[in-house]
Amino acid sequence: MPTFFRRHYARRLEAVGRTEQAVGAVILLALAGILTAYLLDLATHPGSPVGAWEAAPTAPGDRLPDPGLPDWIPCRQTEHFTADNLFEKINGRAEVYLQHQVAGLTFGSYCHQTQTGRTIDVYWFNMGRPQSAQAVYETERPAQPDPVPIGDAGYQSGTAVFFRKGASYVQVVPSGLDPADGQAARRIAELLADRISYQSADGPTSAANPGPRP
Amino acid sequence: MTDRPITRRECLARGAGAAVAAGLAAAGGFLLHDREGRDPATDLPSAGGLRDFFAGIDFPAGSPRIAVVVGHEQRIRQMVQAALAALDPELGLKRFVGRGDVVLIKPNVGFDRPPHLGATTHPEVLRWVIRLCREAGASRVMVTDNPIESPQACFAKSGIGPVVQAEGAELVLPASGRFRVLAPWPDPAGQQATAASIDWQRWPLLWEPLDQATRLIGLAPVKDHNLAGGSMALKNWYGFLGGRRSQLHQAIHEAISDLALLLSPTLVIADATRVMMRSGPTGGRLSDVSPGGKLGRPVLVASVDPVACDSWCYQNLLDRDPAGLPYLELAARKIQSQIRAGRRRFGQSDWRVYGSEGRIATISV
Numbered sequence: 001m002p003t004f005f006r007r008h009y010a011r012r013l014e015a016v017g018r019t020e021q022a023v024g025a026v027i028l029l030a031l032a033g034i035l036t037a038y039l040l041d042l043a044t045h046p047g048s049p050v051g052a053w054e055a056a057p058t059a060p061g062d063r064l065p066d067p068g069l070p071d072w073i074p075c076r077q078t079e080h081f082t083a084d085n086l087f088e089k090i091n092g093r094a095e096v097y098l099q100h101q102v103a104g105l106t107f108g109s110y111c112h113q114t115q116t117g118r119t120i121d122v123y124w125f126n127m128g129r130p131q132s133a134q135a136v137y138e139t140e141r142p143a144q145p146d147p148v149p150i151g152d153a154g155y156q157s158g159t160a161v162f163f164r165k166g167a168s169y170v171q172v173v174p175s176g177l178d179p180a181d182g183q184a185a186r187r188i189a190e191l192l193a194d195r196i197s198y199q200s201a202d203g204p205t206s207a208a209n210p211g212p213r214p
Numbered sequence: 215m216t217d218r219p220i221t222r223r224e225c226l227a228r229g230a231g232a233a234v235a236a237g238l239a240a241a242g243g244f245l246l247h248d249r250e251g252r253d254p255a256t257d258l259p260s261a262g263g264l265r266d267f268f269a270g271i272d273f274p275a276g277s278p279r280i281a282v283v284v285g286h287e288q289r290i291r292q293m294v295q296a297a298l299a300a301l302d303p304e305l306g307l308k309r310f311v312g313r314g315d316v317v318l319i320k321p322n323v324g325f326d327r328p329p330h331l332g333a334t335t336h337p338e339v340l341r342w343v344i345r346l347c348r349e350a351g352a353s354r355v356m357v358t359d360n361p362i363e364s365p366q367a368c369f370a371k372s373g374i375g376p377v378v379q380a381e382g383a384e385l386v387l388p389a390s391g392r393f394r395v396l397a398p399w400p401d402p403a404g405q406q407a408t409a410a411s412i413d414w415q416r417w418p419l420l421w422e423p424l425d426q427a428t429r430l431i432g433l434a435p436v437k438d439h440n441l442a443g444g445s446m447a448l449k450n451w452y453g454f455l456g457g458r459r460s461q462l463h464q465a466i467h468e469a470i471s472d473l474a475l476l477l478s479p480t481l482v483i484a485d486a487t488r489v490m491m492r493s494g495p496t497g498g499r500l501s502d503v504s505p506g507g508k509l510g511r512p513v514l515v516a517s518v519d520p521v522a523c524d525s526w527c528y529q530n531l532l533d534r535d536p537a538g539l540p541y542l543e544l545a546a547r548k549i550q551s552q553i554r555a556g557r558r559r560f561g562q563s564d565w566r567v568y569g570s571e572g573r574i575a576t577i578s579v
Contacts, residue, residue, distance in 0.1 A: 017222065023229035030236045037244065087460035091324070091362040092495040093440050095463070117370060121326070123498075140493050142501040158330070158500030173498050175328040175371055 064108040064122055065195060067188045072120065075111030080104060100136045103128040103167075110188060120185050122192065123171040130166050130198075137164040148186060151193040156182065161189040166198040264396070266478045267430035268559065271310055273518060277302055278575040279560060279568045280526055281516045284509060285579040287487065292579045294342035297483065297516035300575040306346075310480045311429050313351030317480075318427035319343060319383075321374055322434050322450050323359040325496055329373045332488035332503040333496055335433050337373035339485045339514065343433060344381040358386035358423045359453040386423045393456045394421035396476070412469055414476070418456035432482035432520065436507060436527045438494030442466050443539045445495050446527050447482040447520040448474045471544035474521060478558055482520045484527050486513035491532065507531035519560035519568075521545045526565035526574070536564065 064074040079089070082104050086094040089105060097105075103126040112118035127133040137153070141162070145155035151163030151170070159182035161172040172189045174181035281300035285293035295306070302309035311317055321335035329337055340357070347355050357378045361368040365387050369375030378385045386392070396414045424430070434450035441463055442449055451473035452459060462469040489507030490497045497503065506513040508531055517523035525536040536542055542563040549561030568574050 020222075020225060020229065023226060023233060026233050027229065027236060030233060030240060034236070034240045034243070037240070087463075088362055090496050091460060092442070092445075092463075093493070094460070096440055119371070140499070142499060145501075157498075157502075160498060160500070162499070171498055173327075173331075177330055177500075 064110065064188075065191060067110065067184070067191050069184055069187060071113050072110045072184050072188070073113060075109050075119070078106050078108035080106050096139060097125060097127075097136055100132040100139075101128050102126070102132070102136075110184075118174075118176055118181070120172060120174045120181065120188060122188070123173070124192070125169040125171075127167050127169055130164075133164045133167050133169045137162070137169050148189075150186070150189045151196070154189065154193070156186065158182070159185055161185045163189060163193055165193055165196045168196045170196070264424060264476055264478075265428075266557065267427070267480045268478050268518070271480065273302075273309065273559070274304075277573075279517060279519050279522060279562070279573040280565065281575045281577070282526070282530075283514045283516075283577045283579060284506065284511050285514070287505065287512055289579055290336070290338040290487065290512075291342045293487075293512065293514045294339060294346065294483075296577045296579050297514045298346065300577050301481070301516045301518065306350075308350045310431075311347050311350040311352050313353075315347075315350075315352045315428045316354045316356070316426055317347045317352045317429045317431060318356045318358065318423050319347070319431045319433055320450060320453060321357065321359060322445070322453060323365075323368045323372050323374050324361045324363075324453060326361075326363045326367045326371050327496070327498075328371055330488065330500065330503070331497050332435060332437055332490040333494075334368070334372035335374065335435050336485050336487045337377040339483070339487065340374060340433060341377045341381055343431065343483065344378070344383050347431075352429075354426075355381075355383040356386050356423050356427060357383050358388070358420060360388035360420050360456060361453070362459065386420075388420055388456065392420055392422035393418040394425075395419065412462065412465060412472060414472065420454045420456060424454065429480040430477070432479050434482065434484055435488070435490070436484050436486040436515075436531050437490035437497070438492050438502075438532065440494060442470060442541065444524070444528050444532050444534065446484055446524040447517070448524050448541065448545060450482075451477050467541040467544055470541040471548055474541070474545035474561075475548040475552070478552075479520060481516060481518050482523050484513075484515040484517070484523055484531075486515065486527065486531050488512070489531050508533040519562055521549065522560065522562040522565045522568055525563055529565065 062077045064078060066074060081089050083098055083102055086097060086102060086105055089107060106124040108122050110120040125133070125136070127136060141155065142157060146157065148154045148156050148161060150161060151165035154161060154163030159174040159177055159179070163170055170189065170192055172185045172192070174185050278301055281297045283293045283297040283300065298307045319340065321340050323334050325333045327333040344355050357374070369385065375385060395416060396419055432447050432450050434445070434447045437445050439445040439449060448470050452470070486506050488503045488505055490502050491504050491507060493499065493502045505511055513531060515523055515527055521542055525542050528534050528536045528539055546561050546563035549558055552558035553561060562568060565574070
């Protein structure tokens with residue numbers, strides 16, 4: 001019995017007729033249409049895999065830069081949120097940022113190397129343009145901030161540090177009230193501010209400007 | 215099977231057949247598919263009605279409706295004890311929790327924030343409520359919430375998870391199998407009682423712990439809320455909801471007042487040990503937080519009337535006019551039909567009514 005590869009054909013393969021080519025094209029088009037319709041259907045329903053891909057991260061990099069501090073390291077991959085799914089991170093507060101045309105949020109954490117649960121969280125908001133960053137920053141700034149020379153108009157509240165620079169608005173929030181956490185947060189904020197350019201909407205992740213700070 | 219080579223006619227016939235089959239399959243799929251889409255979160259069995267968690271409590275008519283305790287960060291235990299003792303001077307928490315009760319405590323663990331920022335319930339308040347429930351004879355104490363963010367991260371960073379573990383209570387995480395949708399909820403007159411704009415029969419509720427509990431205690435932080443105005447005892451029930459809760463933001467006052475109608479708790483405790491006065495509900499700045507809010511010292515408010523509790527906290531802690539908080543009046547109006555039918559006892563939108571009746575106890579510890 002001839003095998004699949006040794007099948008006898010009535011004529012040579014290259015002599016495929018126009019009608020056969022047309023039928024083949026119709027089949028391929030139908031399959032492509034089905035696939036397209038399937039993907040469109042998924043994309044129109046929130047929560048579908050395609051929808052999730054479309055809302056997926058646009059910011060570069062997957063880890064915050066190494067702060068060069070002996071006790072603190074970037075401890076998990078950054079999470080990225082767009083205007084469409086910002087509520088998944090700051091539900092109830094997202095509208096404030098949406099009113100100011102937020103483009104996205106990158107969230108990441110630093111962990112203490114020896115004390116489990118001691119973290120410093122970084123919320124980097126890409127507000128799209130400096131005016132929006134300033135507006136939302138002004139909305140949240142306390143009446144009498146404790147200024148720190150980080151970015152534009154940085155300030156410290158407890159152990160947390162807040163600053164804006166260009167289109168970015170950054171919050172560095174330790175989990176504890178230990179003054180050492182505040183010093184680490186400030187060092188991290190300085191590092192991030194150095195890595196955020198005024199012109200670009202790039203985030204402070206490692207891929208945006210790799211390599212440790214000198 | 216023969217070795218006969220395929221002919222042109224057969225090739226065309228088979229190709230045409232395949233195309234027709236593919237076309238029919240595509241057409242069938244197009245016609246039969248669910249155009250609205252199926253959301254696994256709402257494709258759930260119906261839960262039936264919710265229990266009245268205040269049912270069977272012989273609450274004396276002359277007892278305070280609201281108990282306010284002003285204390286100190288280092289005296290959380292005394293504050294919790296005093297608040298419950300003030301609400302029922304005779305029995306304290308034993309008035310509300312009896313031997314063999316299964317108690318569900320609902321703190322607010324909505325955000326991946328540390329305790330000192332006031333976005334979540336103070337873990338030490340929870341600790342002492344758990345202990346007092348056990349002392350009152352509870353056979354089980356469950357603690358649950360459904361944060362938008364990672365539940366594990368929220369329970370850990372808020373300090374709630376470690377306290378639950380240390381006190382031997384049960385942490386009920388919002389696993390998908392624990393959700394149900396609610397059965398229809400007509401008011402006693404048979405009319406639609408909840409907001410027409412919200413289809414609660416399609417909305418997933420963290421049902422399993424509610425179904426297992428015989429008593430429900432809300433334990434909510436008092437804080438500013440960008441959309442709702444304030445987040446206190448009533449807003450805390452949002453944490454029982456699954457699905458895409460942000461969709462409810464368009465009608466947030468209706469949603470909160472509906473939850474006030476749907477959930478009749480045993481009692482609520484407003485945790486104002488640290489009040490987030492601005493930038494809520496997430497906050498982030500220590501400067502956003504004030505102990506006891508306007509009062510400047512840590513406060514706990516225990517109440518059998520969640521609506522009045524919120525009204526009191528909104529005015530006396532957040533320093534805002536309760537008349538400007540729409541969900542209070544909406545909730546009171548919705549609960550009225552149940553009160554008239556004798557199925558509910560309390561739902562007062564203006565705390566001053568209790569004040570004028572001498573039903574507010576204030577203690578300093």
